[in-house]
Amino acid sequence: MPAPFDTAAADLQTQGFALLPGVLRPAETHALTAAIAAAPATGAGFRHSKELFAIRNVVGEVPALWPILAASELPQLLAVLFPQGCHLVKSIYFDKPAHSNWFVAWHQDLMISVDGKADLPGFGPWTHKAEGVAVQPPRFVLEDICTIRLHLDDCDAQNGALHVVPASHRQGPIPGPALPRHTPAAVTCPVPAGGAMLMKPLLLHASSRSTSERQRRVLHLEFSSLDLPAGLHWRERLSLSC
Template sequence: MIHSKQIDSEGFSIINNVFTENEIENLISLIDNKTKNDSDNSTFRKSEDLFAIRQFHKEVPETLPFIFNEKLQNIIESIFGKGFFITKSIYFDKPEKSNWFVAYHQDLTISVDQKIEIENFENWTVKQNQFAVQPPTEILENNFTIRIHIDKTTKNNGALKVINNSHSKGILRIENLDFEKEKETICEVEKGGIMIMKPLLFHASNKTTNNERRRVIHIEFSKQQLPNGLEWSEKTILN
């Protein structure tokens, strides 16, 4: 499959027309209801430049039947196989006049249920009783992320920029990448489309310049068992 080869070689792939207009409208309605009725929730992050819901699939579980439609389930199974589960999810809403930008980085941490001193699990942090840790590289290399685009996303409203094939280089400091020699791609995605990416792919996003909103559901997946009784804190097995 072309997308599987592209993920292996480039670290990402874009697939449009995964969700119908009706499915997207249902997702928007469920999210809007949640934000109106639960505005003081500690998993919500609000600023002038960004609104986010952490642990999204647990906070708004009603969205899961719409997210995991037959098309998305077939895409996951055909590219990655069976046995994957959700390990983390975040909903991002970047407003029309947002100055929020994110510098180039790799996604190096996973969310876990407790802190246990384990070899090669490093850089522990905790936010709102949620532990995060950088696991061994091989765990990150075997995970993947799907970003569901609720709005059309272009270079003008903060589409991700990526460094092609940077996922194959392991964990790096950004200054060790030679930008003169690297290929950068701006990942524009249609409304109802998805972007699949590997956690070690360097990615960034710019400020919004066209007064258009950008809403994305970011979901991370794994099928790996963690050692020594450590568990994924947001683990949700798909039916």
């Protein structure tokens, strides 16, 4: 489907996000959920509580996922988004269960996951967490990244669909006190099972509490065409044929 992909790529640049139904076929969606369910929850990336089930570095923790994704339309989409080639730099699985009562406040995704700390101009602040080191990179690095959220369930305002502020990615990093003056322009982004939401990390986004019985399972994949400066590497880098 080159025409929808071209349109989505254009919307991504101008609006900071795009919605694409049908990136995954029903059999592929089922295969992804089955692979996650069959994975032994013993890896360092697994986080399980009453409110949330998440797997960080999910493609590394569940290697069976990538052959399924590689057989879907995802590589064709990546070829449109990154004609020069790209690599996976982060992958997370989110399962927002029924009656999950948490929400995510308005924010931009300003941090990237790296393999260690390096003294480089334009990089910082740095954080050190259980899963590893993260840093806020220069703006051009964030602008190159594309996040693709593959939805494994129907998602709407009742079970945690994202709210976004169109074109807010053009502002660069926005200071916290300035966020409220942008959010009145927000829209909600429902995505059907098998669909994808494309977004730029600098896009302002938030997520409401779930008010329905339905799950919201999402594969969150971040891609970039860039290699980081000498001395710094993407922690989850996976080379792809885009």
